[in-house]
Structure formats: C-alpha cells, structure tokens
Amino acid sequence: MKYVLIGNGVATIGAIEGIRKHDRQGRIVAIGSEASAPYGRPLISYLLAGKISPDQLALRPDEFYRKSDVELRLGTTVSAIDCAARTVTTSTGEKIDYDRLLVSTGGKPFTPPIRGADGPDVYNFTNLDHAQTMISLAKDIQKAVVVGGGLIGLKAAESLFDRGVEVSILELSPRILSLAFDANAARLAARRLDEVGLSVHCGVTAQHIDRDAAGRVRGVKCTDGTYIPTEIVVIAIGVVPNTDLAEAAGLRVDRGIVVDDLMRTSDENVFAAGDVAQAKDLLHDENRVVPIWTNAYSQGYCAGKNMASRATPYIGGLAMNSISFYGLPTISVGTVNPPEGEEGYDVEASLDERKQTYRKLVFHDNRLVGYVLVGDIDQAGLYTSFIKFQLNLTPEMRQSLSQGHPDVLLWPDRFFDDTWNPNWVDKD
Amino acid sequence: MKRVYPNREYCIGCHLCELACITAHSESGDLIIAYTQEREAAGLSPCKKIFQKGSECVAISCRHCDDPSCVAACISGALHKDPETGETVYDRGKCVGCWSCLMACPYGAIRRHPVESKIVKCDLCRGREEGPACVQACPNQALKYEDRDE
Numbered sequence: 001m002k003y004v005l006i007g008n009g010v011a012t013i014g015a016i017e018g019i020r021k022h023d024r025q026g027r028i029v030a031i032g033s034e035a036s037a038p039y040g041r042p043l044i045s046y047l048l049a050g051k052i053s054p055d056q057l058a059l060r061p062d063e064f065y066r067k068s069d070v071e072l073r074l075g076t077t078v079s080a081i082d083c084a085a086r087t088v089t090t091s092t093g094e095k096i097d098y099d100r101l102l103v104s105t106g107g108k109p110f111t112p113p114i115r116g117a118d119g120p121d122v123y124n125f126t127n128l129d130h131a132q133t134m135i136s137l138a139k140d141i142q143k144a145v146v147v148g149g150g151l152i153g154l155k156a157a158e159s160l161f162d163r164g165v166e167v168s169i170l171e172l173s174p175r176i177l178s179l180a181f182d183a184n185a186a187r188l189a190a191r192r193l194d195e196v197g198l199s200v201h202c203g204v205t206a207q208h209i210d211r212d213a214a215g216r217v218r219g220v221k222c223t224d225g226t227y228i229p230t231e232i233v234v235i236a237i238g239v240v241p242n243t244d245l246a247e248a249a250g251l252r253v254d255r256g257i258v259v260d261d262l263m264r265t266s267d268e269n270v271f272a273a274g275d276v277a278q279a280k281d282l283l284h285d286e287n288r289v290v291p292i293w294t295n296a297y298s299q300g301y302c303a304g305k306n307m308a309s310r311a312t313p314y315i316g317g318l319a320m321n322s323i324s325f326y327g328l329p330t331i332s333v334g335t336v337n338p339p340e341g342e343e344g345y346d347v348e349a350s351l352d353e354r355k356q357t358y359r360k361l362v363f364h365d366n367r368l369v370g371y372v373l374v375g376d377i378d379q380a381g382l383y384t385s386f387i388k389f390q391l392n393l394t395p396e397m398r399q400s401l402s403q404g405h406p407d408v409l410l411w412p413d414r415f416f417d418d419t420w421n422p423n424w425v426d427k428d
Numbered sequence: 429m430k431r432v433y434p435n436r437e438y439c440i441g442c443h444l445c446e447l448a449c450i451t452a453h454s455e456s457g458d459l460i461i462a463y464t465q466e467r468e469a470a471g472l473s474p475c476k477k478i479f480q481k482g483s484e485c486v487a488i489s490c491r492h493c494d495d496p497s498c499v500a501a502c503i504s505g506a507l508h509k510d511p512e513t514g515e516t517v518y519d520r521g522k523c524v525g526c527w528s529c530l531m532a533c534p535y536g537a538i539r540r541h542p543v544e545s546k547i548v549k550c551d552l553c554r555g556r557e558e559g560p561a562c563v564q565a566c567p568n569q570a571l572k573y574e575d576r577d578e
Contacts (some may be wrong), residue, residue, distance in 0.1 A: 014500070042503040046524055056522060058503035067511075180471065294532055297500040320501075322531045331531045377527060377539060385534035388497075405515070408488060408536060409436070409481040421433050422489065423576045 001026035004080050004088060004096055006245070007104030008032030010293060011274030011300030013059050015102050017086060018304020020068050026308070028070045029096060031088070032324045033077040036128060037065065042293060044131035048138075048159035057128065081249035083267045100269055100307040102320075103246055103257060104300060107239025107291055109277040113252055114147075114235075115210030122233045133235075138163035139229040145169075145220045147206050149176035152235060152324055153236035154189075157198055158325065160234070167198050168228050172205040172218070179334045184351050184358050185372045192328045192356070209233055241276045241289055242393040254278055256289040261313045263303035271307055273299035282316035282388070283334055283369055290317040322377075330354060331380045334370030334387045335362050339412035345369075348402045358403055366392050368401060382406035389415070429514035430575045432552070432560050434486050437572035441485030446474035448565030449489075462556035471543030476562055477536060487562070487571065490537040490550035492516045498549075501532035512517075518549050543571050 003019055003026055005012050012030055019028060032038065039057040046052045065072050072089075080089040081103070082348050087095045109124035110302070111117060124130055138160060146157040149171025157167045175186040176193075190200050201222065210227075218227045241256035252258045254265035256278035263271045263279065273279075274296035281288045295317035305312040320333040338345035349360040357375030361368060361383070368386040373379070386393070393401070397410045404426040408416065417424070437497060450472050454462035466472040478487045499507045506522035507529055509515075510578045525545025530538045539548045553560045563573040 017509065017511075023434045040503045040505060042526070052524060056524075058509065126448065274443070292499040293503055293528070294497070298497075301495070301500065320528075322501075322526055323527045324526070330529055331527065335529060352435065366558055377530065378529045379536070380527070381533040381538060382536040384531060385536070406479060407479050407538070409479050409484055409486060416436065420486070420491075421435050423578070424435065424572075 001308070002097065002099045002234055003028045003102070004098035004100075005030040005102040005104065006035075006088065007102070007106060007274065008034045008038055008074075009104060009274075009296060010038060010059060011039050011104035011106075011296045011303075012102070014297040014300025014302075015104070015273065015304035015307070016068050016070055018301040018306075019307070019308045020304075022305060022310040023308040024069075028068070029073060029098075030065075030070050031073045031076050031078055031090070031096070033075070034127060034129070035075045037062075037072055037074060038260045039128060041127070042155075044125070045155035045159045046158070047128075048125075048131045048134055049162040052097075062398065071239040078245060081245060081251075081270070083249055083251070083270060086269060089214050096323060098269070098322055101270065102300070102303055102307065103251070103265070103276065104269060104296070105242040105245055105276045106243045108122055108239050108363075109235065110240045112205075114206050114209060116211055116217075117233075117235070119211065121231065122209065122235060125152060125234055125236045126239060132405045134160065135163070138165050141423055142166055143230045143231050144234060145230040146234045146236055148235065148237040149173070149200065149202065150179060150236070150238055151177065151236075151321060154193070154237065154249050155323070156192070156234050156236050156327070161196070161198055167232070168383050169193075169198060169200045169203050170222060171200070171202045174203050176200060176202065180319075180336065181330070182337055182360060182372060184349065184360065185330060185332070185374050188332060188353075188356055188358055188374050189325050189328065192325045196326050197252070206233065213218075218291075234235055239275060239291055241264060241278075241291075243276060246272065246276070254287075258287060262311060263299055264306065271303040273303045280316040282318045282390075288317070290319050292317065292319050292321070293371045294320055314348040320384070322380075328375060329377045330372070330374045333380070333384055334368075335364070336360065336370045336372050338362055338364070350404070361401060363393070363398070376404075379404065379406050380407065385411070391415070429492065429493055429577065430552075430559075430573055432489060432550070432563055432573060433572045433576065434488055435570045435572070436484055436486040438568045439485040439487055440570070441478060441487075442567065442570055443478060445487045445562035445571060446476050446478065446567045448561035449474040449476050452556060452561035472568055473539060473542060473548045475539075475548055477539070487566075488535065488537060489562070490516060491535055492537075492550075492552070497532040497534060498529035498538060501528040503528055515552060515554075516549075517544060518547065518551065522544055523547060546554050
C-alpha cells in the first residue's frame with residue numbers, strides 16, 4: 001500500500017499517526033509546498049511576538065518522520081490529481097502514484113475586494129513566510145492596520161504590537177471575535193487590548209487603501225470616513241477552503257471537499273481532512289467546514305486509519321478555541337451564540353466585570369451544547385465532556401454546571417465506570 | 429499498557445495520592461519540603477484531581493487515552509502519543525501555555541501550572557521503580573495500576 005499525503009499542516013501529522021497505528025509497512029509520501037515540515041501554525045503569532053524561536057515550531061521532531069518511515073517532500077507543490085490513473089503531478093512535472101491519497105490543502109486567506117489592496121505593503125498572516133516577512137518589516141515600520149478582528153487578526157495585531165508597532169484593528173461587526181465569542185466575552189477581551197494600547201475600531205472596515213505616487217501604502221480610508229495613516233495593511237479576515245486542486249480533479253466540492261463519515265471523498269481512494277474538508281459536525285446534522293486546529297488533527301487521524309483500511313467513523317467536529325489576550329485566558333467551545341429564532345435554547349451567564357471573569361453556558365434540549373469562559377478557565381475540559389459525550393442533563397447536573405461546578409461524578413454511573421474503571425476485577 | 433484506574437466506591441477522599449504525587453514530582457523528594465516549600469515557591473502541583481459529591485469521591489488523572497483529545501488539540505507538538513509505550517507524553521520545553529489541551533480533554537485531567545505558562549499532567553511517574561506514587565500511597569486500594577487492555 002502506498003499513501004500520498006498532500007498538505008503541510010496538522011492533518012498530515014494526524015494522518016501519519018493514524019496510518020501507522022494500523023500499517024507499519026506501507027509507504028508514506030508527504031508532500032508540502034512550504035519549506036518546513038508541518039509546524040504549529042498558530043505558533044506563528046508566538047514567533048512574531050518573539051515568544052518562541054523558529055526551532056520551536058516543528059510539530060514533531062525530525063526523528064518522527066524517520067521512525068514513522070515517512071518520505072517528506074517539502075517545497076513541493078502538487079499541481080494536479082488524476083483520480084483514474086491514481087497519480088499526482090508536481091509543479092516540476094514529476095508524477096507520483098498512490099493507492100490512497102489524502103488531500104489536506106487547508107485554507108487560503110480570504111481577501112474581500114478593497115480598492116487599493118493590490119500592490120506592495122499589503123499582507124496576510126496565515127503561514128510561516130508571512131510571519132517571517134512581518135518580523136523583518138516590524139523593525140522598520142511604526143504603524144500597521146489590521147483588517148479583521150477575529151482570532152487571526154487579533155493575534156497578528158497583538159504580535160506586531162509586541163514588536164513595537166502601533167496597531168489599529170478594523171472589525172466590520174459591532175464587536176471583535178463575533179464568531180467565537182458573545183458580546184460580554186468580546187467586551188472583556190477588547191478592554192484588555194485597549195488597556196494595553198491597541199486601538200480597536202468596531203463597525204468599520206477598510207474602504208480603500210491609499211497609496212502614494214510610488215505605489216506605497218500611506219493610509220487606510222475607513223467606511224466611517226476616518227483616515228488612519230499606516231505603512232502596512234494586514235488582511236486577516238479568515239480563510240476559505242483551498243479546494244482548487246480537488247475541484248480540478250473532479251472531486252465533489254461544496255463549500256469544502258465533501259467527505260463521508262470515513263473522511264472519504266467522492267473518489268474511493270481519495271480522502272480529505274482539515275480546513276479544506278466539509279465533514280460531519282458533532283452538534284449539527286449536516287457536514288460543515290469547521291476550520292479548527294483540533295478538528296484538522298482528528299480528521300487527519302481518522303482519515304489515516306480509514307486509509308489503512310481500519311474502518312473508523314469520524315465522531316464529528318466540534319468548534320473550539322483557546323486564546324489569551326495579554327494574560328487574559330479565554331475558551332469557547334461549541335455553540336456559543338444560539339441561532340436567532342430557534343427554539344429550545346437556554347443560556348446561563350455569569351459576569352464579573354471587576355474580576356474580569358465570565359462564564360456562559362448554552363443548553364439545547366436538555367444538553368450542554370456550548371460555553372464561553374473568560375478569566376477562570378480551569379474547568380473547561382469538564383464542560384467539554386458534557387458536550388462531547390452528549391450527556392442528558394438531570395436538574396441536579398444542570399444546576400451544578402450552572403454554578404460553575406462541572407464534575408466527573410455528575411456523569412451517569414455506568415458511563416463513569418466504563419470510562420474510569422473498566423473491566424474492574426476485585427482480586428483481593 | 430498499564431494505566432491508573434480509580435474506583436469511586438473505594439476512594440475516601442483522603443488526598444494522600446496528591447501528597448504522594450507532589451513528593452514524587454518534587455526536587456527534594458521529601459513530602460514536608462515539597463508541601464511546605466516547593467508548593468509555594470515553585471508552584472509544585474499534583475497531577476491528580478479529587479472530586480467529591482456527597483459521600484462519593486474519586487481521584488482522577490490523565491487516562492493516557494488511546495486516541496487522546498489533548499494531542500489533537502496541542503498546537504506546539506508538546507503532547508504526543510509514544511507509539512511504543514502508549515503513554516501520552518508531555519514535553520514541557522515545547523509547551524507554550526495556550527491551554528488548548530485543557531479545553532479539549534473531556535476528562536478534566538490537565539491543569540494549569542500555577543506559576544508558569546505550562547501544564548501539569550500525569551506522567552505515570554516515569555522512571556520511578558515502584559510505579560505511580562499515587563497508587564502506592566492509596567490506603568484503600570481505590571487506585572490500581574493495571575493492564576486492562578482487551
């Protein structure tokens with residue numbers, strides 16, 4: 001069996017570990033277009049902030065690839081997949097054949113049409129190259145505008161700020177972090193950023209990027225009429241699935257590459273995982289693209305097992321983010337903003353402005369389906385358990401959760417014993 | 429592989445497992461110094477968590493899951509599964525303190541280090557000849573260190 005993995009992200013690591021769990025013999029070729037082996041992509045903000053060095057980026061040590069018997073083909077871009085012939089072609093024209101293929105081409109930065117966006121001094125922030133570019137830029141610039149107040153945008157802004165750059169953040173929504181957070185959590189995070197000295201502008205975005213006669217950026221005209229002088233613009237609105245290769249190969253693509261419960265695409269020998277895949281969601285009865293780190297690994301891992309012919313259904317993705325803003329930790333999991341107008345949702349929230357702590361739990365039909373924690377995050381995992389294991393809540397369980405006391409002893413007895421003390425035999 | 433299995437019917441919530449845990453993970457190797465000095469000065473914390481509900485108690489720690497959520501969530505490569513031993517291994521040097529594992533672990537088995545941006549997680553007392561200290565210290569056999577793989 002020969003496995004070919006396309007992609008340079010954590011889904012590839014998951015796939016290698018999934019394959020090798022069941023197949024020690026088959027050949028694995030991992031092809032990545034970036035120069036580095038799979039690295040912790042979210043770490044690029046730590047690198048830009050100067051908190052870690054480049055040698056700390058690798059997700060697995062070099063010996064991992066040797067021990068796992070993986071042929072790493074870095075700096076190599078796949079330009080075509082031929083599903084019928086079961087080959088991939090690289091940009092240098094080389095053909096590599098496969099028995100099973102994984103497409104984990106990830107996401108590509110989404111850039112909305114902004115007048116003046118084409119040209120120098122406008123950047124994205126999704127890979128190591130971008131981070132390295134910005135590290136060298138930061139020495140010479142005083143001002144930056146970041147378009148996008150989501151997770152990527154805020155981390156880019158914070159890291160540039162840590163390098164001594166004066167940063168303004170533009171967010172079109174009425175609040176930052178509108179996807180992962182609710183209004184209270186966003187306000188606490190915004191306050192922390194504000195205290196530190198980052199300038200956050202909500203409800204506005206860049207209308208046009210103003211350039212001088214030489215074509216260099218000199219400012220951003222915002223939709224509310226304000227003008228912010230700047231030397232660079234970082235567009236960090238988010239990513240969209242990088243489906244070009246899959247579409248050209250004739251694989252079924254909706255918003256992302258559509259996969260079944262075994263992470264298999266419309267071609268039986270081709271699997272997909274990570275930010276490019278449209279896969280089962282734990283909480284919603286439909287396939288979704290959920291570009292979340294944890295899901296990417298889990299999907300890759302699951303795909304790997306299935307590629308090695310160990311039928312393993314994917315349990316479904318769950319959106320989750322853990323991120324800190326200058327020492328203020330925040331975690332959000334699952335459905336944090338109940339869809340408007342839908343019945344059956346119930347929210348319990350507890351906000352302490354003085355301590356800067358916040359807890360919001362979202363219930364649906366007798367189950368916990370989401371939560372947000374700000375400040376005090378230590379119980380996060382146990383809240384996650386109630387969502388992930390889809391435990392039905394008794395009034396007692398619900399009350400304990402609402403009071404901030406998730407507890408393994410609240411689990412149903414049978415489930416508890418199967419989890420913690422399975423196959424118990426009293427030998428004494 | 430051998431894992432630590434807690435039994436809620438035998439646990440009396442005495443916290444001796446926690447004391448054994450911090451002693452085993454201390455610099456001094458001495459319970460009194462670990463408790464009175466290292467806890468305060470270095471943030472020495474147990475890998476165990478004890479839950480109590482009415483008369484029922486249990487002391488839990490990392491399950492070293494077959495398919496660990498923490499490894500999936502780790503953004504820095506600080507957590508990985510050792511394919512040979514089956515342990516879920518934590519590399520403190522690689523950890524950046526993002527708390528993703530703490531969010532993803534549905535067993536509540538990971539805690540924040542009180543002083544540093546690092547986590548605290550059971551390592552099965554790696555290298556300790558007698559095996560996990562918590563199991564050895566448990567006065568009521570509420571913790572067992574056994575291979576129950578099927």
